[in-house]
Amino acid sequence: MTLIELMVVLAVVGVLLGIAVPSFVGLTQTNRVAGEINALSGDLQFARAEAIKEGLPVSICTSSDGLSCLGSSNWNTGWIVFSDANGTKSVDAGDVVLRKQPPWKSTDTFSADNNTSAVTYSRDGFAIALPGTVTWKLHTQPLNAGASRCVALNIAGRQQVQKVGAGSCS
Numbered sequence: 001m002t003l004i005e006l007m008v009v010l011a012v013v014g015v016l017l018g019i020a021v022p023s024f025v026g027l028t029q030t031n032r033v034a035g036e037i038n039a040l041s042g043d044l045q046f047a048r049a050e051a052i053k054e055g056l057p058v059s060i061c062t063s064s065d066g067l068s069c070l071g072s073s074n075w076n077t078g079w080i081v082f083s084d085a086n087g088t089k090s091v092d093a094g095d096v097v098l099r100k101q102p103p104w105k106s107t108d109t110f111s112a113d114n115n116t117s118a119v120t121y122s123r124d125g126f127a128i129a130l131p132g133t134v135t136w137k138l139h140t141q142p143l144n145a146g147a148s149r150c151v152a153l154n155i156a157g158r159q160q161v162q163k164v165g166a167g168s169c170s
Contacts, residue, residue, distance in 0.1 A: 026144060026146065026147065029140045029144050029147040030146070030147045032106060032108070032140075033108070033138060033140060033147045033148065033149055034149075036076075036104065036106075036108060036110065036138060037138055037149045037151060037161055039101055040075065040079070040101075040110075040136060040151055041151055041159060041161060043060055043079065043081050043099055043101060044060060044119070044151070044153065044159050045159070046081060046098070046099060047059070047060045047081045047098075047119070047121050048121045048125050048127075048157050050081070050083070050098060050121075051121035051122060051123055051125060052121075052123065052124065052125045054083060054123070055123045056083055056084070056085055056123060057083075057084045057085065057086075057087040057120050057121065057122055057123065057128070058081065058082070058083055058084060058098070058120070058121050059081070059082055059084040059087075059089050059118055059119065059120040059121075060079055060080070060081045060082075060118065060119050061079060061080060061082075061089060061090070061117060061118035061119075062074065062075055062077055062078070062079050062117050062118070063077070063078055063079055063080040063100070064077045064078050064103055066078070066080055066097065066100040066102070067080075067091065067097070068090070068091050069089065069090050069091060069117065069118060070117065071117045071118075072117055073111050073112045073113075073114075073115045073116055073117050074109070074110070074111050075110045075111065075112060075136060076103065076104045076106075076108060076109060076110040076111075077103050078100070078101050078102050078103040078104070079100075079101045080097050080098075080099065080100050080101070081097070081098045081099040082095050082096060082097045082098055083095050083096045083098065084120055087120055087128070089117075089118040089120055090118075106141070107141040108138060108139065108140050108141055109137075109138070109139050109141065110136060110137070110138045110139075111136065111137060112134055112135070112136045112137075113134060113135050113136075113137070113168075114131045114132075114134055116130070116131075116134045119134070119153065121157060125157045126155060126156060126157050127153060127154070127155050127156070127157045128155075130153070130154075130155045132154075132155070133152055133153065133154045133155075133168060134152070134153050135150050135151070135152045135153075135162075135167075135168045135169065136150060136151045136152075136153075137150050137169065137170070138150065138151075145164050146164075148163075148164045148169075149161060149162065149163060149164070149169070150162045150163075150164070150167070150168065150169035152167055152168055152169070
């Protein structure tokens with residue numbers, strides 16, 4: 001192998017890496033966002049189903065310790081799903097934590113509008129005491145609008161995952 005052949009191979013490898021690395025970063029962001037959005041969406045569905053099954057209110061709220069509610073609209077700190085017998089949107093004596101989502105290790109931001117820090121489902125599956133449709137907006141760091149997603153939840157308890165530009169997702 002000559003020095004010229006080696007230089008040509010290195011140049012081709014450099015060009016391929018220059019094309020592949022940005023695509024790989026976008027792919028990993030998209031997959032990470034899908035997992036993060038699916039975690040909240042799945043837990044919202046679980047909370048609604050448990051409220052209907054138990055015949056009692058079930059709440060989901062922001063939590064960093066997995067034991068109590070934070071009262072913050074930043075959901076990337078983690079959340080818990082719990083039986084909320086008295087419907088206070090806080091973990092009281094006798095309430096059972098059903099699921100825990102730990103804080104994210106990524107720097108993505110995930111916040112709900114209208115300062116929504118908790119959602120409670122009634123025994124018939126309706127999201128009670130919401131100020132209308134609530135939208136959680138997930139934005140990647142560094143910002144990649146193509147990978148960002150939202151979850152919209154209406155008072156009937158119906159949720160929808162949206163891309164940026166669709167519905168109330170911005």
